[in-house]
Amino acid sequence: MNFQNTLQFARGLDELDPLQTFRDRFFIPQHSGRDAIYLTGNSLGLQPRTTADRIAEELEDWAQLGVEGHVHARRPWLKYHEFFADGMAQIAGALSSGVVMMNGLTANLHLLMVSFYRPTPERYKIICEAKAFPSDQYALQSQLRFHGYDPKDGIIEIAPTKGAHTIDESQIYAAIDAHAHEAALFFMGGVNYYTGQVFNMRAITAYARERGILVGWDLAHGAGNVELHLHDWGVDFAAWCSYKYLNSGPGAVSGVFIHERHHGQRNIPRFEGWWGTNKDRRFLMEPAFDPIPTAEAWQLSNAPVLSMTPLLCSLELFQEAGLERLRAKRDQLTAYLEWIILEVGREAGDSFEIITPKSASERGSQLSVLLHGRGVEVFNELQKNGVIADWREPNVIRMAPVPLYNSFEDIQRFAGIFKNALKNSTPHD
Numbered sequence: 001m002n003f004q005n006t007l008q009f010a011r012g013l014d015e016l017d018p019l020q021t022f023r024d025r026f027f028i029p030q031h032s033g034r035d036a037i038y039l040t041g042n043s044l045g046l047q048p049r050t051t052a053d054r055i056a057e058e059l060e061d062w063a064q065l066g067v068e069g070h071v072h073a074r075r076p077w078l079k080y081h082e083f084f085a086d087g088m089a090q091i092a093g094a095l096s097s098g099v100v101m102m103n104g105l106t107a108n109l110h111l112l113m114v115s116f117y118r119p120t121p122e123r124y125k126i127i128c129e130a131k132a133f134p135s136d137q138y139a140l141q142s143q144l145r146f147h148g149y150d151p152k153d154g155i156i157e158i159a160p161t162k163g164a165h166t167i168d169e170s171q172i173y174a175a176i177d178a179h180a181h182e183a184a185l186f187f188m189g190g191v192n193y194y195t196g197q198v199f200n201m202r203a204i205t206a207y208a209r210e211r212g213i214l215v216g217w218d219l220a221h222g223a224g225n226v227e228l229h230l231h232d233w234g235v236d237f238a239a240w241c242s243y244k245y246l247n248s249g250p251g252a253v254s255g256v257f258i259h260e261r262h263h264g265q266r267n268i269p270r271f272e273g274w275w276g277t278n279k280d281r282r283f284l285m286e287p288a289f290d291p292i293p294t295a296e297a298w299q300l301s302n303a304p305v306l307s308m309t310p311l312l313c314s315l316e317l318f319q320e321a322g323l324e325r326l327r328a329k330r331d332q333l334t335a336y337l338e339w340i341i342l343e344v345g346r347e348a349g350d351s352f353e354i355i356t357p358k359s360a361s362e363r364g365s366q367l368s369v370l371l372h373g374r375g376v377e378v379f380n381e382l383q384k385n386g387v388i389a390d391w392r393e394p395n396v397i398r399m400a401p402v403p404l405y406n407s408f409e410d411i412q413r414f415a416g417i418f419k420n421a422l423k424n425s426t427p428h429d
């Protein structure tokens with residue numbers, strides 16, 4: 001498509017957008033009396049307008065029923081986590097029995113590694129990406145140390161080659177080949193949080209598994225953003241948070257995927273709690289754990305109802321919008337933003353580098369822009385003028401137009417503010 005940097009053109013695209021009305025179903029943060037240009041849905045998704053009423057229903061049920069709400073609330077709390085399974089499974093490309101919402105993301109990574117990182121003196125290494133999200137690095141390092149291994153030797157990092165920003169798929173296969181005899185686990189972000197690069201999870205999973213390595217993906221930037229078929233791809237486990245693309249509010253509950261092949265196993269090492277045991281016998285308070293033959297076996301506690309409710313509202317919107325339509329709009333919005341950034345840069349005589357891959361199959365909503373010769377002063381100007389984006393040292397701006405609530409008009413308004421930001425800040429060497 002030939003894009004144009006005019007309001008009329010952008011509004012034309014919005015009029016053709018079958019998802020245009022979904023924006024009105026979110027609260028859009030305000031700046032100087034009008035909608036801010038919110039490009040950080042990859043960091044914290046916006047609030048669906050139904051959220052407060054839904055939480056109020058739970059509060060009302062609690063007020064009126066007390067403990068009886070476990071059974072008699074309009075959404076009985078005893079099985080609250082079950083209300084998320086179908087919607088979440090659709091987004092994860094999983095069977096409903098393969099997903100469960102619980103805990104926080106990093107906590108879940110640890111719980112999953114208890115089961116799926118089982119090092120032996122011959123096979124104890126973990127293959128991952130260099131500069132993984134810090135929490136993931138800490139989780140991997142501490143798991144190695146917990147088992148008595150040295151992370152310096154036990155973590156195999158795959159880094160972009162010199163001068164590159166993204167990792168070539170061939171490097172991943174080379175690393176798997178080189179460490180096939182000594183790696184216990186392959187674990188990476190399916191979508192890199194910094195560059196927005198999306199990895200070929202299907203092919204990589206198959207490649208590592210064929211070599212006897214278990215495979216886990218961190219999908220913090222994948223869930224609700226990119227197409228996932230975790231079950232069909234044969235992924236052993238995955239985890240994600242629901243406050244980024246899944247719009248469930250700060251610190252909201254995390255999701256996990258565990259492949260069917262691991263369900264119902266009694267001998268798998270696992271940290272267990274009463275919400276993982278046979279539901280029919282749970283309240284008999286028997287001493288022996290009888291694992292639910294689904295991903296629920298990994299659940300420890302009863303669901304944090306009040307903090308999970310927003311996810312119900314969000315999953316309904318995903319369901320209604322349809323994942324295919326969301327992805328089609330995502331690609332068009334992202335392409336428009338890419339074009340706008342390069343066009344405004346060109347007009348200003350600046351050369352910006354978008355370090356996110358160009359191909360739609362290797363990226364989702366996010367674009368990461370390297371501001372050669374520019375720095376935080378550009379970002380500060382954007383912020384002052386109502387653009388909410390994300391700054392990473394030394395000079396990268398991350399932006400994610402989200403198809404559920406961002407508009408083409410947002411992107412075009414961004415263009416004007418970006419242009420002024422470049423004008424009002426001085427380049428440096």
Ligand SMILES: *Cc1c(COP(=O)(O)O)cnc(C)c1O
Nearest residue numbers: 104105106133135193218220241
């Ligand atoms: C956002 C994010 C996290 C956050 O972890 P929490 O446990 O939810 O605080 C972890 N890993 C990655 C890759 C992320 O993008």
